[in-house]
Amino acid sequence: xxxxTVQLGQCGNQIGGQLFNTVVExxxxxxxxxxxxxxxxxxxxxxxxxxxxxxxxxxETRVSCSQxxxxxxxxxxxxxxxxxxxxxxxxxxxxxxxRYCEKAQFCQKRGSGNNWAHGYGHHGPKARDAVMDIVxxxxxxxxxxxxxxxxxxxxxxxxxxxxxxLTECLREEYPHSFLVNQxxxxxxxGEVIVQNFNAALTLSHLYQSADAIIVFExxxxxxxxxxxxxxxxxxxxxxxxxxxxxxxxxxxxxxxGDCSRTNSPGELLERLVxxxxxxxLNVRTIPHTSERALAFSSFTWPGLLKHLxxxxxxxxxxxxxxxxxxxxxxxxxxxxxxxxISSLANVLFLRGKHCESTDISxxxxxxxxxxxxxxxxxxxxxxxxxxxxxxxxxxxLLSNSQAPVGPLDSLVGKAWNMFASRAYVHQYLKYGxxxxxxxxxxxxxxxxxxxxSNL
Amino acid sequence: xxxxxVVQVGQCGNQIGCRFWDLxxxxxxxxxxxxxxxxxxxxxFRNVDARYSEPLDIPVGRGRDKICNLKARAVLVDMEEGVxxxxxxxxxxxxFDHRQLITDVSGCGNNWAVGHxxxxxxxxxxxxxxxxxxxxxxxxxxxxxxxxxxxxxxxxxxxxxILNLxxxxxxxxxxxxxxxxxxxxxxxxTSPYNSVLAMHQLTEHADCVLPIENQSLxxxxxxxxxxxxxxxxxxxxxxxxxxxxxxxxxGGIKGQEKPFDxxxxxxxNLLLNLTSSSRFEGALNVDLNEITMNLVPxxxxxxxxxxxxxxxHLADVSLPLRKLDQMFSDAFTKExxxxxxxxxxxxxxxxxxxxxxxVAVSDIRRNIDRLKPSLQFIHWNQEGWKxxxxxxxxxxxxxxxxxxxxxxxxxxxxxxxxxxxxxxxxRKAHLHHYTNVDGMEAAQxxxxxxxxxxxxxxxxxLEGTMGRVHEGAPRLQVAS
Ligand SMILES: Nc1nc2c(ncn2[C@@H]2O[C@H](COP(=O)(O)OP(=O)(O)OP(=O)(O)O)[C@@H](O)[C@H]2O)c(=O)[nH]1
Ligand SMILES: Nc1nc2c(ncn2[C@@H]2O[C@H](COP(=O)(O)OP(=O)(O)OP(=O)(O)O)[C@@H](O)[C@H]2O)c(=O)[nH]1
Ligand SMILES: [Mg+2]
Ligand SMILES: [Mg+2]
Numbered sequence: 001x002x003x004x005t006v007q008l009g010q011c012g013n014q015i016g017g018q019l020f021n022t023v024v025e026x027x028x029x030x031x032x033x034x035x036x037x038x039x040x041x042x043x044x045x046x047x048x049x050x051x052x053x054x055x056x057x058x059x060e061t062r063v064s065c066s067q068x069x070x071x072x073x074x075x076x077x078x079x080x081x082x083x084x085x086x087x088x089x090x091x092x093x094x095x096x097x098x099r100y101c102e103k104a105q106f107c108q109k110r111g112s113g114n115n116w117a118h119g120y121g122h123h124g125p126k127a128r129d130a131v132m133d134i135v136x137x138x139x140x141x142x143x144x145x146x147x148x149x150x151x152x153x154x155x156x157x158x159x160x161x162x163x164x165x166l167t168e169c170l171r172e173e174y175p176h177s178f179l180v181n182q183x184x185x186x187x188x189x190g191e192v193i194v195q196n197f198n199a200a201l202t203l204s205h206l207y208q209s210a211d212a213i214i215v216f217e218x219x220x221x222x223x224x225x226x227x228x229x230x231x232x233x234x235x236x237x238x239x240x241x242x243x244x245x246x247x248x249x250x251x252x253x254x255x256x257g258d259c260s261r262t263n264s265p266g267e268l269l270e271r272l273v274x275x276x277x278x279x280x281l282n283v284r285t286i287p288h289t290s291e292r293a294l295a296f297s298s299f300t301w302p303g304l305l306k307h308l309x310x311x312x313x314x315x316x317x318x319x320x321x322x323x324x325x326x327x328x329x330x331x332x333x334x335x336x337x338x339x340x341i342s343s344l345a346n347v348l349f350l351r352g353k354h355c356e357s358t359d360i361s362x363x364x365x366x367x368x369x370x371x372x373x374x375x376x377x378x379x380x381x382x383x384x385x386x387x388x389x390x391x392x393x394x395x396x397l398l399s400n401s402q403a404p405v406g407p408l409d410s411l412v413g414k415a416w417n418m419f420a421s422r423a424y425v426h427q428y429l430k431y432g433x434x435x436x437x438x439x440x441x442x443x444x445x446x447x448x449x450x451x452x453s454n455l
Numbered sequence: 456x457x458x459x460x461v462v463q464v465g466q467c468g469n470q471i472g473c474r475f476w477d478l479x480x481x482x483x484x485x486x487x488x489x490x491x492x493x494x495x496x497x498x499x500f501r502n503v504d505a506r507y508s509e510p511l512d513i514p515v516g517r518g519r520d521k522i523c524n525l526k527a528r529a530v531l532v533d534m535e536e537g538v539x540x541x542x543x544x545x546x547x548x549x550x551f552d553h554r555q556l557i558t559d560v561s562g563c564g565n566n567w568a569v570g571h572x573x574x575x576x577x578x579x580x581x582x583x584x585x586x587x588x589x590x591x592x593x594x595x596x597x598x599x600x601x602x603x604x605x606x607x608x609x610x611x612x613x614x615x616x617i618l619n620l621x622x623x624x625x626x627x628x629x630x631x632x633x634x635x636x637x638x639x640x641x642x643x644x645t646s647p648y649n650s651v652l653a654m655h656q657l658t659e660h661a662d663c664v665l666p667i668e669n670q671s672l673x674x675x676x677x678x679x680x681x682x683x684x685x686x687x688x689x690x691x692x693x694x695x696x697x698x699x700x701x702x703x704x705x706g707g708i709k710g711q712e713k714p715f716d717x718x719x720x721x722x723x724n725l726l727l728n729l730t731s732s733s734r735f736e737g738a739l740n741v742d743l744n745e746i747t748m749n750l751v752p753x754x755x756x757x758x759x760x761x762x763x764x765x766x767x768h769l770a771d772v773s774l775p776l777r778k779l780d781q782m783f784s785d786a787f788t789k790e791x792x793x794x795x796x797x798x799x800x801x802x803x804x805x806x807x808x809x810x811x812x813x814v815a816v817s818d819i820r821r822n823i824d825r826l827k828p829s830l831q832f833i834h835w836n837q838e839g840w841k842x843x844x845x846x847x848x849x850x851x852x853x854x855x856x857x858x859x860x861x862x863x864x865x866x867x868x869x870x871x872x873x874x875x876x877x878x879x880x881x882r883k884a885h886l887h888h889y890t891n892v893d894g895m896e897a898a899q900x901x902x903x904x905x906x907x908x909x910x911x912x913x914x915x916x917l918e919g920t921m922g923r924v925h926e927g928a929p930r931l932q933v934a935s
Contacts, residue, residue, distance in 0.1 A: 010740065082456060082494075083736050109595035110457045113744030157748075189823055191739060191842040193749040193805050226817070233815035236738050413927055417835045420928035423752035423804075439931075446933045 001264045002142035003050055003251070004135065005075045005149045006166065009112075009159025010084045011184050012151035013077055015240050017088040019151070020073045022244035023051050024097045026252060026389050034353060034387035043386045046253035046262075052098060053141045072101040074142065076134050078166065080123050080158045081111040104138065106131050112157025116198040117431035119161020120205075127162060128169055135170070147178030147265035149251075150210075154202050155186035155195035164205040171209040178265035181210045182247060185217040185407060194424050196415035201433075203408070204441035207279065207448065211269050214281045215404050216243050220317035227320055228288040245389070246283045249396040250349050254382035263349070263382045271380045272345045272400045274373070277451050280404040284311050285396040286319050294390060301350070301358040304395045308348075309362045313340040315403050328367045342455045343369050343401040348381040352393040355383045363397075370455040405452045412445050456494040456515075457597035457733065459743070460589050462617055464532045465563075465570075465610030467635050468603035470715050473542050475602075475723040476527050476550055478850075482727060485850045486735070492520050495734040501526045501592055510552070512592055528593065530555050530585050532617070534574050534609045535562035555585050563608025567649040568892035570612020571656075576894070582617060583624065590625065597733070598629040598743045600726065601661075605653050606637035606646030615656035622660045629743055631729075632661045633722060636794065636868060638670035639875070645885050647875040648900075654872075655903035658910055662747050664758045665725065665859075666868060668794040672718035678790060679766055724849070725761055725793065728857040731811050732845040738816065741809060741843030749841040750805045750861045755910060760798055760860045762791040765852070779814065779854065783822035786858040787830070794868050801864035802921045803832045807841040809857040812848025819844070833917060834925035863918040866911045873907055880904070 007016035027047040032040040048054055052071035073092075077085050077100065085107050089100050106127055112119035139145050148170055152159030163181070170179055183202070186195040206213055221239045225231045231238050254263045261267050273279050286308050289297060307319050314326040326340050346363055360381050369378040388394040418424065419438055428438075463472030483496050492502040494515055503510035505524040513520055527550045533539050536558045542548065543556075557578055563570040590596050599621050603610030614632075621630055634657065637646035657664050732741040751757045764785040786808075789797040810819060819842050832839050849855045879885065880900065890897050 081740070081742065083740065087736060110597055110744065111740075111742045113742055114748045115744070118744075187820070189820070189827070189838045189840055191840070192745075193836065193839050193841050222817075222820070232817075234817040235815055413930065414838070416930055417927050421835045423835055424748075426754055427748055427751070442931050443933060446931045450933050 001050060001144050001146040001262060002074055003146055003149050003265070004138045004142065005051075005073070005151065006135070006170075007075055007077045007088075008150060008152040008163040008166070009079055009156050011153030011156065012159045012163070013079055013084050013088045014236060015151045015182070015184070015243055016073075016075055016077070017091050018237070018240040019244040019247060020051060020075070020092065020098055021095055022241070022248045023047055023252060024095065026248060028097065030390045031387040034392065035385055039386055043253055043384070049143075050146075050251070050253065053101070055141070070097065070099045072099055074138055075100060075104060076131065076138055077105045078107070078127065078131055078158075078162065079111070080108040080119070080162065082107045082109065101138075104134050106134060112161055114155070114192050114194055114198065115157045115427055115431065116161040116164075116201045117428040117433040119157040119163075120165045120201070121161075121431040121433060123158065124162045124165025127166070131166060132169060132173060139174075145177070147180060148174070149265075150179070150181045152181065153184040153186070154199035155184075155190065155192040157198065160198045160202040164202045164209075167206055168209045178269055179210045180212050180214060180265055180269070181206055182214045182216065184243075185215055185219075187218045187222070194427070196411050196418065197424065197428070197438075199411055200415045200441050200445055201438070204444040207444055210279065211265075212273050212279045212281050214247075214283065214398075215407075216246075216283075217317070217407060224288055224318050228318055229290055242288070246285045246396065249285055249351065249388055249394060250283060250347075250398050252351075252384070252388065254349055254351065254384040257381050257383070268347060268398065271347050271377070272398060274345060274377065277448075278344050278400055280408075280448070280452070281398055281400050282403050283396055283398050284308060284317070285394065286311070287391070287394070288318060291390045299393050301354065301393060301395075304393060305358070305360065305362055308395050308397055312343070312346070312397060312399060312401065313368065315341045315406075328365065341402045343378070343399055344373060344455060345369075345377065345400045346379045347398045348379065349384075349396040349398070350381065350393075351384045351386070351388040351395075352391060353385070353387065355385060355393070402452050402455055405449055408445065409449050412442065412449065416442060456498060457595045457742070458498050458528060458593035459598040459600060459730065460586070460593070460596065461499070461527070461529045462532065462586070462599055462601045462621075463529060464601065464603040464614040464617065465607045466533065466535075466538045466604070467607060467610050467715075468601070468614065469531055469533055469538045469542060471602050471633070471635070471719045471722050472529065472531070473545075473547060474716060474719040475726050476529070476547055478720065478723045478727060480525070480550070482850055486847055490522055492516070492522050496522075496525070498730070498734045499528055501528060514594070525550060526552050528589055530557070530582070530589055532557045532578075532582065532609070532613055534559040534570065534613060536560055555589060557581055557585060563612055565606070565643045565645050565649065566608040566888055566892070567612040567652040568889040568895040570608045570610075570614075571616045571652070572612075572892050572894040574609070574613055575616035578613075579620065583620060586617075586621070586624075596625070596628050598631055599625070601630065601632045603632075604635040604637070605650035606635070606641055606643045608649060610635075611649040611653035615653045615660070618656060618660045629662045629747065630660065631743070632657055632664045633667065633726065634664055635667045635669060635722075636872070638668055639871070641669075645879070645888075647872060647879055648885070648889065650872055651876045651907055652899065652903045654869075655899075655906045658755050658906055662757060663751065665729075665761050666758055666794050666865070667722055667725075668868070669718065671793050671795050672721055674790070675721060675766060675793075676717055721763065721793070724763055725857065728763065728809060728811060728849065728855060729859075731847060731849075732809060732843045735845050735847040737843065737845035737847075739842060739844040741807075741841070741845075745841070746807065746859070750807055750859060752804055752836070752861070753913070756804065756861060756913060758861075758865050760796055760862050760865055761793050762786045762858045763793070764791055764856050764858075766791065779818060780822060780825070782854065782856050783808075783826060786856050787826060794865070796862070796864040796867060798860045798862040798864050799830060801831070801862050802918045803830055803836075803839060804861040804863070804917065805836060805839040805841065806830075806861070807843070807859040809843045809845070809859070810854065811845045811856075812852065812854030814844065814854050816844065831921055834920060834923075863914040866914040866918075869907060869911050869914075873904070873911070876904065
């Protein structure tokens with residue numbers, strides 16, 4: 001099974017570069033010591049198939065024999081300015097283990113200037129044909145195409161605007177393929193002033209075209225870097241490493257409980273998005289520890305899962321500082337809806353030693369789920385005995401839950417306030433977005449908030 | 456990569472421009488060690504093969520093509536010859552293509568109407584042609600920077616005439632204006648007229664205006680000098696290091712400094728820092744189009760208060776953290792603003808922090824958190840921060856900060872100007888010098904005044920919301 005990754009805008013491209021590094025590092029790193037050689041080879045082959053193309057392209061002749069053919073990432077790089085793509089390619093060369101395909105880039109000369117409408121209304125349509133050609137070439141290179149993974153931020157103009165537009169194009173041209181969008185939620189105090197407008201417009205559009213939206217919040221990632229990884233001067237590279245690790249932990253090869261299925265987008269979506277009105281996902285993982293600190297810690301599966309479950313119900317972004325007072329209680333005795341996070345579905349990923357015998361019943365507790373969710377559909381598990389990176393045991397939880405409602409509600413509230421004063425709106429009207437388009441977006445998102453709140 | 460064109464008009468515009476090109480060359484010389492013509496250089500310069508009488512443009516190659524002959528993407532306009540011909544005779548003379556110069560002999564006599572109406576229509580074709588030629592040599596033209604004074608006749612009159620021309624002929628290209636406002640004791644008597652008439656044009660036709668006041672530049676300059684003499688008394692090892700914002704001894708052009716040069720260096724640095732993130736790489740790029748997008752909530756309110764820090768830094772830098780945080784604090788004080796205004800006591804509509812050099816995202820976050828409680832933001836933009844990180848620092852400094860604020864304090868500059876305008880206008884002083892000019896009508900005075908009053912009122916109204924409690928607008932209701 002193969003994924004085609006679409007890297008959009010500065011954020012999307014920077015994360016993409018890191019993601020490929022992370023999956024390669026995992027495949028060829030220390031994890032291999034924790035399993036048999038054969039298991040490791042199988043794992044590596046599966047990683048390669050998922051993320052890389054190892055075939056020599058027929059038309060391309062090799063430059064010289066000494067230049068070993070490196071696997072090429074199944075990636076399409078899109079930005080409206082050239083600097084970031086150039087730098088990402090430059091960075092990727094340092095790994096020496098993989099590379100980007102030379103013809104999989106699309107860039108223009110000037111960015112979208114943080115203007116969603118500029119991206120969506122101007123750059124997007126102009127980029128469509130060229131990008132769809134590149135996408136098609138990548139898809140054709142896959143023997144078993146499993147779906148698209150688009151990476152983008154919400155706050156800028158390109159990732160968000162062009163990203164929303166191209167996601168619609170993908171939906172049109174690949175109506176039966178799985179579209180998963182990984183999005184970066186902006187910092188609360190922004191780097192982009194119009195970020196709430198851009199984010200609201202993007203989310204409402206993606207809600208119509210993507211199958212699932214995996215949310216990563218910069219504020220939370222920043223906290224993980226400072227509090228758990230003790231990084232002093234946090235850079236986007238540090239944050240992207242965390243995103244990539246969390247994302248890889250759900251995307252790297254793993255098998256379902258009865259070993260009959262692998263964690264392809266199709267399988268995941270079937271379990272996580274039973275109803276298209278609910279498609280906001282997030283990832284929680286445990287542990288986050290630097291390799292050095294890891295040497296002095298030991299974890300048990302029940303311990304990790306107990307923690308992870310509490311992170312879920314108490315809506316904690318990381319394992320430190322989790323509120324242990326939050327308890328689930330059965331539906332009838334529930335006093336207020338605010339006390340714990342209710343889920344629609346959860347998929348658990350367990351990687352490492354003895355994961356096959358781990359009891360996952362804490363996650364199948366029906367009280368965790370909305371009442372209309374069928375008992376046996378709510379929680380599923382994928383396992384991989386080969387350890388992940390340097391972690392002896394690693395657990396991640398991909399959830400469709402109420403967790404994104406808080407940030408979404410606050411984002412929509414701020415955007416709505418700004419819209420009420422009509423500040424900045426003229427900048428969007430210049431590129432063919434009307435006030436009604438804003439209103440439609442707000443209506444869509446208020447509906448999403450309301451749906452999730454009533455879970 | 457995009458390109459920008461500088462249009463420098465009148466004495467002030469050309470003198471500032473001259474400092475800008477000098478410092479821009481110095482900056483690129485220090486970052487571009489290989490001597491190849493690269494993308495960052497190409498944003499303000501062309502590389503030409505000057506052996507031909509029609510110099511041939513050499514496009515940016517893949518780091519292969521050596522710099523032959525750099526030509527500024529500039530158009531120089533002055534209605535007298537003196538300033539421009541002096542520039543041509545000076546060390547920068549080679550940087551300007553002689554076909555990009557437009558001069559006359561008599562000047563505009565400090566009269567906006569002479570500049571805007573008379574010389575404007577007289578030179579329209581020539582100006583348009585010079586700009587077209589420069590624009591055609593850009594592969595993706597993003598922005599025009601017009602530089603001029605508001606007080607002089609050529610700067611205010613011809614400068615704003617060109618602005619309108621640009622809007623007509625290049626509607627897609629951004630128009631940024633750096634305008635030097637006259638101080639209270641300006642020697643040009645008619646400068647209030649010129650400024651108000653010019654402002655009417657700027658309000659209608661510019662995308663973004665960076666007002667500068669000469670008095671503020673003088674104050675900054677004195678402050679730096681004082682700090683320099685003070686520290687040299689305290690310790691002989693620390694002194695103001697060359698390469699600060701005011702001085703430019705490292706690598707800059709040697710020779711006689713003119714009286715305005717030191718002040719103009721500050722303005723030149725403003726332009727360099729404003730454009731650094733679109734020229735060089737960084738973890739958080741800010742292209743020029745992002746500046747208007749983030750800082751201009753309503754079309755006419757596009758006047759930005761700017762401040763630069765550090766204005767100087769001491770030679771004994773071991774870069775302790777406090778210094779970096781000090782840079783952020785300084786940028787919000789009255790003393791560091793390039794116009795006399797105090798943003799801390801007025802209302803912010805939006806604020807941009809453009810950082811260069813060795814600074815991390817977390818440094819910016821920490822400082823925003825620290826400074827925010829002391830600043831007032833409008834209720835619908837409580838998180839109105841735009842931030843940028845460019846990895847290339849200014850020459851000779853580890854880091855720098857340019858703060859751009861859309862802040863209601865700017866209205867004080869405008870009301871001062873209006874008051875001075877009134878003093879002349881109620882006596883009808885010098886009016887006939889204007890109305891005698893073909894195409895100039897008395898009504899333009901009242902219209903310009905009305906426009907200015909409207910602008911001030913808009914800022915006042917917004918400032919009136921300061922300190923009040925705001926409930927959020929009632930949200931859209933959906934069926935649940
Ligand atoms: N986690 C993470 N966030 C990033 C990164 N780069 C940018 N961001 C976030 O992305 C948002 C800005 O969007 P960008 O991706 O830079 O914008 P863009 O898509 O290139 O669009 P334009 O530049 O406006 O054309 C802000 O919220 C940043 O915090 C990154 O490498 N990692
Ligand atoms: N900062 C700065 N201000 C200057 C400079 N030269 C002139 N000024 C100011 O500009 C105003 C006078 O305008 P000028 O630019 O000299 O006039 P001009 O545009 O050439 O117009 P005319 O001479 O009337 O044709 C006054 O307020 C001066 O203080 C300069 O080099 N730097
Ligand atoms: Mg960008
Ligand atoms: Mg003059």
